[in-house]
Amino acid sequence: MAERPADARRLEVFADGQHHVLSPEPTDNNPLISELLRHAGLPLNTRCGGRGLCDGCLVELLDGKLIHAESRVAVAARPGDPPQTVQACRHRLNQSFASVRIPLRSFLKHQPQIVSDYKINISAAHDPLVQEIHVREPTDIAAQLAGRFPGQQVICPPAMQHKATGEPQVFVTVETRPGHRLVTEVADTSVPAILGAAIDIGTTTVALILTDLRSGSVLAKTSSFNEQMHLGDDVLTRINFCAGGPDKIAQLQAAIADQTILPLLEEAMETAGADIQDLRCVCIAGNTTMLHLLAGIDPTSIGTAPFKPAFLDHRVMNGDEIFTDKRLAGISCHLLPGASGYVGADLTGGVLATGMLYDEGPSLLVDVGTNGEIVLKHGEKFLGCATAAGPAFEGARLSSGMRAADGAISHVSMDDEKFHSEMIGGPHGTVIGLCGSAYVDFLATAYANGVLSAMGRFETNCADLFASRLMRWNGNDTAFRLAYGPGHQPIVVSQHDIAALLQAKAAIAAGILTLLAQQSLVPAQIKTVYLAGGFGTHLNRRSAIACGMLPGFTYEQIQPVGNTSLAGAFLCLMDSGLLDELSQVAPTIEAVELNLDPEFESRYIDQLMLRSADA
Numbered sequence: 001m002a003e004r005p006a007d008a009r010r011l012e013v014f015a016d017g018q019h020h021v022l023s024p025e026p027t028d029n030n031p032l033i034s035e036l037l038r039h040a041g042l043p044l045n046t047r048c049g050g051r052g053l054c055d056g057c058l059v060e061l062l063d064g065k066l067i068h069a070e071s072r073v074a075v076a077a078r079p080g081d082p083p084q085t086v087q088a089c090r091h092r093l094n095q096s097f098a099s100v101r102i103p104l105r106s107f108l109k110h111q112p113q114i115v116s117d118y119k120i121n122i123s124a125a126h127d128p129l130v131q132e133i134h135v136r137e138p139t140d141i142a143a144q145l146a147g148r149f150p151g152q153q154v155i156c157p158p159a160m161q162h163k164a165t166g167e168p169q170v171f172v173t174v175e176t177r178p179g180h181r182l183v184t185e186v187a188d189t190s191v192p193a194i195l196g197a198a199i200d201i202g203t204t205t206v207a208l209i210l211t212d213l214r215s216g217s218v219l220a221k222t223s224s225f226n227e228q229m230h231l232g233d234d235v236l237t238r239i240n241f242c243a244g245g246p247d248k249i250a251q252l253q254a255a256i257a258d259q260t261i262l263p264l265l266e267e268a269m270e271t272a273g274a275d276i277q278d279l280r281c282v283c284i285a286g287n288t289t290m291l292h293l294l295a296g297i298d299p300t301s302i303g304t305a306p307f308k309p310a311f312l313d314h315r316v317m318n319g320d321e322i323f324t325d326k327r328l329a330g331i332s333c334h335l336l337p338g339a340s341g342y343v344g345a346d347l348t349g350g351v352l353a354t355g356m357l358y359d360e361g362p363s364l365l366v367d368v369g370t371n372g373e374i375v376l377k378h379g380e381k382f383l384g385c386a387t388a389a390g391p392a393f394e395g396a397r398l399s400s401g402m403r404a405a406d407g408a409i410s411h412v413s414m415d416d417e418k419f420h421s422e423m424i425g426g427p428h429g430t431v432i433g434l435c436g437s438a439y440v441d442f443l444a445t446a447y448a449n450g451v452l453s454a455m456g457r458f459e460t461n462c463a464d465l466f467a468s469r470l471m472r473w474n475g476n477d478t479a480f481r482l483a484y485g486p487g488h489q490p491i492v493v494s495q496h497d498i499a500a501l502l503q504a505k506a507a508i509a510a511g512i513l514t515l516l517a518q519q520s521l522v523p524a525q526i527k528t529v530y531l532a533g534g535f536g537t538h539l540n541r542r543s544a545i546a547c548g549m550l551p552g553f554t555y556e557q558i559q560p561v562g563n564t565s566l567a568g569a570f571l572c573l574m575d576s577g578l579l580d581e582l583s584q585v586a587p588t589i590e591a592v593e594l595n596l597d598p599e600f601e602s603r604y605i606d607q608l609m610l611r612s613a614d615a
Contacts, residue, residue, distance in 0.1 A: 349568020
């Protein structure tokens with residue numbers, strides 16, 4: 001059959017119960033399906049920047065033909081046949097008709113569950129990074145303030161001192177800087193408000209707390225996706241993106257500063273009924289790459305040996321070095337200190353907030369994400385590492401995987417030949433996929449009930465009720481059906497998914513065991529395992545132990561602590577003395593390169609088993 005003429009091209013889209021018909025204009029540069037959908041107001045979850053590295057933008061071809069953008073290989077489907085699943089960022093409509101269905105989990109609009117709650121295990125003083133002080137005899141402001149900050153250098157620039165000339169009393173704004181206090185404003189009246197924000201920049205999500213620095217009260221909490229996710233799914237893809245040149249670094253900086261943090265600040269201000277002009281400073285934690293990108297500094301040296309970042313220390317930048325919005329030009333941006341290229345300020349902030357900095361230990365901080373980040377304290381020694389768990393626990397590249405959001409199955413269990421599941425958003429919503437905590441539950445409960453072998457293979461001779469849920473998937477694969485989603489599409493865990501999940505949990509377990517081995521410790525000797533991050537907060541601790549992600553530990557040893565990165569930023573914002581302590585401790589955390597440990601690979605292979613090897 002002859003192809004339709006260019007002006008007859010048509011893309012039918014079935015999405016979220018609606019039917020759309022798109023008719024692209026004839027053009028030599030035929031756009032990708034993901035671009036067509038974005039222009040039509042149907043943006044997909046292109047987490048890898050549209051480079052075909054993830055399955056965030058999958059669509060189902062129901063009828064017609066699509067062409068692969070590079071290989072030019074055609075993918076075709078007919079009504080009544082099983083749909084063909086394709087990446088929208090890799091296929092074009094070309095000169096043909098096509099009908100596609102967009103799974104709900106492929107939509108960008110499904111907002112994640114972002115943890116802005118945390119547990120702080122230490123006490124803090126009220127000594128904020130920025131504060132206003134009433135000075136009654138301003139002839140020498142620095143001398144007057146010396147008594148307020150004993151043992152610290154106070155710098156009052158001549159221009160500030162000049163503002164106090166002839167005044168009987170003034171209101172002085174003082175800001176903590178590395179190694180000193182700096183007078184940044186002198187006025188004859190008190191300013192209406194002094195606001196600050198604590199920010200956690202995660203690879204996937206960003207959380208923000210707006211505070212009144214005078215009272216210490218929290219005014220608002222906001223959170224959202226990190227808009228950099230459209231340019232790279234993880235740290236390494238964003239580092240590789242930066243290899244394209246300075247414009248790529250600027251693109252990533254704008255994505256986090258102008259497109260993510262600024263809207264969050266505006267939302268927080270609206271919630272609090274505050275004015276963004278009253279914002280004086282922000283205190284920011286995040287992994288080392290995220291802080292480099294926020295600062296507009298090339299992070300590519302972090303991606304290759306010897307993995308040396310451009311900076312790790314407490315860094316203060318002016319707002320106009322980060323944001324293009326002139327309202328933020330005068331604020332101070334405090335970037336928390338990190339320990340190494342892969343043990344960043346998010347981990348050092350956690351060391352502070354959990355109390356690891358002061359507890360007797362031995363203790364562990366484990367933040368499970370795309371990079372499983374771990375810190376061990378033993379005596380006065382700190383060891384830290386990052387292990388490449390990959391994006392499986394965020395649902396990426398899994399058959400029915402998605403981030404934690406409404407419609408995601410969050411927990412599963414099997415007992416007495418019954419299957420149970422819980423869904424985010426309540427039991428009456430529409431199931432659209434599974435998130436990471438459900439996958440960990442599935443590994444543990446499927447093994448315990450004979451559905452999975454110790455090697456992670458599906459057992460066809462399991463109990464009849466569970467065996468009836470086993471099905472063929474994508475040709476030669478086997479899958480376990482958990483539920484039916486929109487259009488009666490099965491929500492499954494496939495054999496391919498299990499392999500990816502075992503690799504992710506093995507990487508985390510092997511990282512933990514390697515740090516312990518370097519200090520001649522075993523899990524039973526650890527007093528507390530601080531389980532951090534959004535994933536860790538919602539994780540079933542018993543499932544994490546049973547599947548071997550936290551090998552050899554007991555339920556009682558594990559303490560969920562929430563977003564400790566945000567907690568660390570908040571503590572440093574409100575107690576500048578803690579920021580000084582953190583700056584001293586961060587360089588002492590010894591970064592362990594797991595690939596250089598001769599036993600790491602062996603431990604990793606052992607931990608690929610569901611029956612965890614003896615630790």
